Amino acid sequence: RYDKVRDHEEVGMVTGLAWTAVGGVTLEIEAVSMPGNGKLQLTGQLGDVMKESAQTGVSYIRSMAKELGINEDFYKNLDIHLHIPEGAIPKDGPSAGITMTTAILSLLTHQPVPQYIAMTGEITLTGRVLPVGGIKEKVLAAHRAGITTVILPKENERDLEEIEKNVRKNLQFILVENMKEVIKAVF
Amino acid sequence: RYDKVRDHEEVGMVTGLAWTAVGGVTLEIEAVSMPGNGKLQLTGQLGDVMKESAQTGVSYIRSMAKELGINEDFYKNLDIHLHIPEGAIPKDGPSAGITMTTAILSLLTHQPVPQYIAMTGEITLTGRVLPVGGIKEKVLAAHRAGITTVILPKENERDLEEIEKNVRKNLQFILVENMKEVIKAVF
Amino acid sequence: RYDKVRDHEEVGMVTGLAWTAVGGVTLEIEAVSMPGNGKLQLTGQLGDVMKESAQTGVSYIRSMAKELGINEDFYKNLDIHLHIPEGAIPKDGPSAGITMTTAILSLLTHQPVPQYIAMTGEITLTGRVLPVGGIKEKVLAAHRAGITTVILPKENERDLEEIEKNVRKNLQFILVENMKEVIKAVF
Amino acid sequence: RYDKVRDHEEVGMVTGLAWTAVGGVTLEIEAVSMPGNGKLQLTGQLGDVMKESAQTGVSYIRSMAKELGINEDFYKNLDIHLHIPEGAIPKDGPSAGITMTTAILSLLTHQPVPQYIAMTGEITLTGRVLPVGGIKEKVLAAHRAGITTVILPKENERDLEEIEKNVRKNLQFILVENMKEVIKAVF
Amino acid sequence: RYDKVRDHEEVGMVTGLAWTAVGGVTLEIEAVSMPGNGKLQLTGQLGDVMKESAQTGVSYIRSMAKELGINEDFYKNLDIHLHIPEGAIPKDGPSAGITMTTAILSLLTHQPVPQYIAMTGEITLTGRVLPVGGIKEKVLAAHRAGITTVILPKENERDLEEIEKNVRKNLQFILVENMKEVIKAVF
Amino acid sequence: RYDKVRDHEEVGMVTGLAWTAVGGVTLEIEAVSMPGNGKLQLTGQLGDVMKESAQTGVSYIRSMAKELGINEDFYKNLDIHLHIPEGAIPKDGPSAGITMTTAILSLLTHQPVPQYIAMTGEITLTGRVLPVGGIKEKVLAAHRAGITTVILPKENERDLEEIEKNVRKNLQFILVENMKEVIKAVF
């Protein structure tokens, strides 16, 4: 059902790529903010590693707020809720790190992310982007869904060789080592 | 025992549709509010997925409050309790998402939902309505209970073909892609 | 040991009826209030369903406070403790819903419930009374204990036919569909 | 090691009686209070039923404070810690209810309980004293330890007949139906 | 590695004695305080009984503060952290009660405990010292480590007879019934 | 992937050494701070012992703040998040104690730790450094990664003899007994 690119871009929504038992899939990650006091809510049957990954992304943003041009006090005045449908399917792993972080940044900067972009990559507290698994399957899923730009960890560059030329030539790949390069690519 | 439509409409009450081991059933979802400070209480032996689904609905409302014509501060001044009888029967899954969200909206806008309407559909944070399972069984249960209007996810449209004509012609189906279409249909 | 009716009525005490492996029993439900800030304490080895049932009763009272003639602020100034002896016996199920709600209402209105009344029934958030199991066994236990009036869900009316005439003629049955009928019957 | 009566009485200390796999034993229950804000700490490897029993005793005292001549605000200004040595031995059951309640009352009224008194009995929220098991074994343990007065639930009166005359004549039994009778007997 | 007495005394550090599957060992118990608000942190893989034992010691100190010459408000202005290395080894039981209590008292009175003293004993809320197991093994471990003074529960006196004379004559034993005797011996 | 030394030093990042089923590895420990109120967040699938080790390091810093030249109030005004990638790999044990403590000290003093330094050692509350396992494997991993200086517990000195000369001569070893020696070595 997540096979097709959305027909529009929307603040707080970013397309991720997951690797499941039945192959790669695209994931529509959604984040909203509300007047509040700094609560971070994570739903969609996310496992511990995925929750820690989201928390790591939030701390990256909080500790870099000034440099990222974000109001340093956002954390005191907002509650943030991040949800990944379908709500009944368990999800885990660190590979949605940069996607979740981008969704929250989209919210906080009020800038949408183009709907033809998908991404995957583990994030660390200081914004480093670490390699992840399932690149081939994820890229195929992105291609099937009509995605035209895929953001990947630089350290996964070699994994692209396994993908057939036909698919590769229809996609633009952006290889990143740091969250700042993700930001530059999507906003 | 939930076989018959209520004889009146009441603020905070909405009829949902569930799919159980023994077929489809109707569920009377109830929500009340009390002077409080933003606590959300969920009872009726609801599983994790169902609780996350209710929380997602609440965040949808909170983040859209202004647009939905709801006092943005409702969350600071009220406690909300949502209960699904029968209290001893375990319930789970995301398919009551739009029903629970509608019950809370009914509360907050003081508008009842007509008792002859039933609905099913997963909700996301941004109000998208995702398809759910068991459409045929759920529609039959609605029909047996005397429901005349059923709200379903647009993506479940094809599932209606499995239902026999006799039943179908006695029901009005409203297919929705977004929570806003649910709101337009019931209030 | 709970075989005999108490010899007096007392604010906060109401007799319930439970259905156990060894037949029906009467339960003395007790509630007390203390200066506090809205804490609800539930003891007596109550299971999850029973705790949710008590919480549902409290929310019914809180959301209806004005209509029930109760100070709307009671929840801010009191702690309520509800206990069901014997403390070592695990108890569960929704059928003490109206009994627990009545005990708390007795506390809040300072009106005792006559000791010759016993009751059983599931309560919902909006005060509907739903049918419960074990009616025959519960009525026999009430009769043995010297109870003269039994309050039951209207939907359980047919279950009374299973009880032998001899017992039935010595008891007054009050069949209720809504908590308001319980209130009218006991205060 | 708890075989002998203490050589003095002390505020906050009361001797209980427990029934274990190896027979009856005496238990020295200790309670202390500290400037605080109403926290109740329970240690000594107490099981759930025993903890609920202590909480029930505290709520009895709080809801009856005025009548018992205790400063109604004690709960706001004190933390209470109740501990039952030996700390490594798991303990459970409701039968220390009146003993724990008496220990806390001793603290709050600054009156010691004579060291030659031991007691056993379940307490309810309204101060009723319910019967408990193991009376014979508990009384023998009290006698061995040098106790001269044993407080028991009135409903356990018949259990005293099982105890041999020789032991019985050396002990004074106080049979109680309500916590107020315990209070009258010990202070 | 804990085989040798420290070469100096230090506020907050006290040597305990534990009895493990492989014999007796000495334990360096450490406590530090920080500006805070009364939080007690316990680390070093301590089991439930050991944590309750530390809490019992803290309540003893809090309830006796005035008598012990300690600022009654310490609990409001400090956080206390007690840690028992080695951090990966699970520890449990009540026998470090007086040692943990002494470490915290050392902190609060700014008085070190001489490094040639080791101790073992269960503490109760009112400061009673109860007997513990493994006396022989613990004393041997103390001796091997170069300890010269061992504080033990009075009720363990008889256990000293099992220790060979050669060891006994090189150690001073202080037998205690109450925490006050421990305090007199170490400060 | 963590085989190579970073190409630069950065405040809050310190290289640790871990011993896994497949040999030694280097770990990039990262810490960031944010305006906050003293929350310590620990992510990267850290086990209980490792979390207690981080808490012990934080308490060491808090209780020594003045002596370490750190603003004593840091704990009231900052949240600290420490993360150890890769986020999906479970990690445990006390041997990253000095590394995590150093990362937080780097943050609080705004001084980076040279990227060619790696370290391992258990920390206690008073700053003692205790020996750890896997020294040989850890040193080899450090060497492979291009580390030139390894900080180790003094009590592990003998373990260095097992490492072949060829490796040893290319590395500087700093043997420490106390956290203060680590601080002197890295800042």
Ligand SMILES: [Ca+2]
């Ligand atoms: Ca799908």
Ligand SMILES: [Ca+2]
């Ligand atoms: Ca991965």
Ligand SMILES: [Ca+2]
């Ligand atoms: Ca039913």
Ligand SMILES: [Ca+2]
């Ligand atoms: Ca579904």
Ligand SMILES: [Ca+2]
């Ligand atoms: Ca009974």
Ligand SMILES: [Ca+2]
């Ligand atoms: Ca039932």
Ligand SMILES: [Ca+2]
């Ligand atoms: Ca004993």
Ligand SMILES: [Ca+2]
């Ligand atoms: Ca009992």
Ligand SMILES: [Ca+2]
């Ligand atoms: Ca050792």
Ligand SMILES: [Ca+2]
């Ligand atoms: Ca012991």
Ligand SMILES: [Ca+2]
């Ligand atoms: Ca790696």
Ligand SMILES: [Ca+2]
């Ligand atoms: Ca180790």
